[in-house]
Amino acid sequence: MQGWGTSVQRRRTGTIAVVSALGMTAVLGGCGLTGGPDEVTLKLVAADYGDSKDNSSQKYWDELAKSYEAGHPGVHVDVTVHSWNDVDREVRDMVEAGDAPDMAQIGAYSDYADKGLLYRADDVLSIPVQANFVSQLAGAGQVNGTQYGLPFAASTRVLFYNKTLFDKAGVTPPTSWDDLAKAAEALDDEGVKYPYALPLGPEEAQAETMQWMLSGGGGYTDDLGTYSVDSPQNATTFTWLRDELVGKGLTGPVAPGELDRADAFAAFANGDVGMLNGHPSLMKMAGDKGVKYGMVTTPGADGESKSTLGVSDWMTAFKSNGHQEEIGDFLDYVYSDENVLDFSREYNLLPVTTSASQAMSGSEEDKKLKPFLDELLLSELYPVDKTSWASVSAAVKKQIGQAVAPGGNPEDVLARIQTTASQASSAE
Structure with missing residues (x-):
């Protein structure tokens, strides 16, 4: 050469x-x-x-x-x-x-x-x-x-939405959590199978989790790089998800803790999902199936999220x-x-x-x-520079779905993951 x-x-x-x-x-x-x-x-x-x-x-x-x-x-x-x-x-x-x-x-x-x-x-x-x-x-x-x-x-991740389903329900792309919840309810009223897909299953729960944490002003770590999984912001985020989306039957195709990203993407590409967080590969999957989709910045607690997942x-x-x-x-x-x-x-x-x-x-x-x-x-990005991250990521994949399950306790679940993070971090 x-x-x-x-x-x-x-x-x-x-x-x-x-x-x-x-x-x-x-x-x-x-x-x-x-x-x-x-x-x-x-x-x-x-x-x-x-x-x-x-x-x-x-x-x-x-x-x-x-x-x-x-x-x-x-x-x-x-x-x-x-x-x-x-x-x-x-x-x-x-x-x-x-x-x-x-x-x-x-x-x-x-x-x-x-x-x-x-x-x-x-x-x-x-x-x-x-x-x-x-x-x-x-x-x-x-x-x-x-x-x-x-x-x-x-x-990086943005919010994908099905334009056809949104037009049918008479809603516009959300910029805040409240907008997202209202859009999900409107989609549900129009008979959309799964208004929102929330993949917190073992394939890539750590990604969806961080995306939502960031949109609520939290994250896996604080500004000093110390694990803060159980922060008040994160607890508020997962309480909102439990009460406003999962608890109201607005998610699917299966329970968030059992839903992998690949299955969520496939359901969107089949036209069964109103909206979900997605990365670039979803464009081709949806396009190949003829789904008319749009993309917007991830909605945040009070407007567009100030941070997004890379x-x-x-x-x-x-x-x-x-x-x-x-x-x-x-x-x-x-x-x-x-x-x-x-x-x-x-x-x-x-x-x-x-x-x-x-x-x-x-x-x-x-x-x-x-x-x-x-x-x-x-x-x-994830705190991949920490040798403890592998343990934390594994704990998130195993447990975070419980935080949004009906009757789940987000504070307890996040506290357990925080304990794993603190113990793994102290061993670094």
């Missing part, structure tokens, strides 16, 4: 401050690694973003690996893709068995960084590539000021196999504008680099993603 980068640009000592690199495009020069007389096989485990065999992420990675190998005859890239339900566990099992992959594209990184298992970003990435990450995402990839998590795919998945580079140079060279290729944009467009996700984000913002073909792009720099 013409003009590929060498490791000369990489810095192996010290910590660099991540900058937003506005206007910066990664410029890479030099020639590719050949691996010397011995061929090197890089093992990558990745998550599947597709919803069928036709658009499985395995297909994306196989094509990217083939393209990379064509210019690097001494390096082979072996990619295994797992569903999101399995990928984090698969990688954890590999690491515990002493068989860590060279790279893993997964949902968290901090526990591996805490154990000293990961290369730092500046161990493997060229300076232009590392500096090109969107600052909001790069900052979330740091532990104690050092970046270990490399943002790979990003999304989510990033992570690429990690493990030290155990010692392929630092080859990993770095391959990841520089992964994060080229062409490849970042190809992946983002294939799966309706947001680019994680500034230059690719700018390219998408100015592109006519990507105009539907602009509402999500605009929110990215204002979004708040």
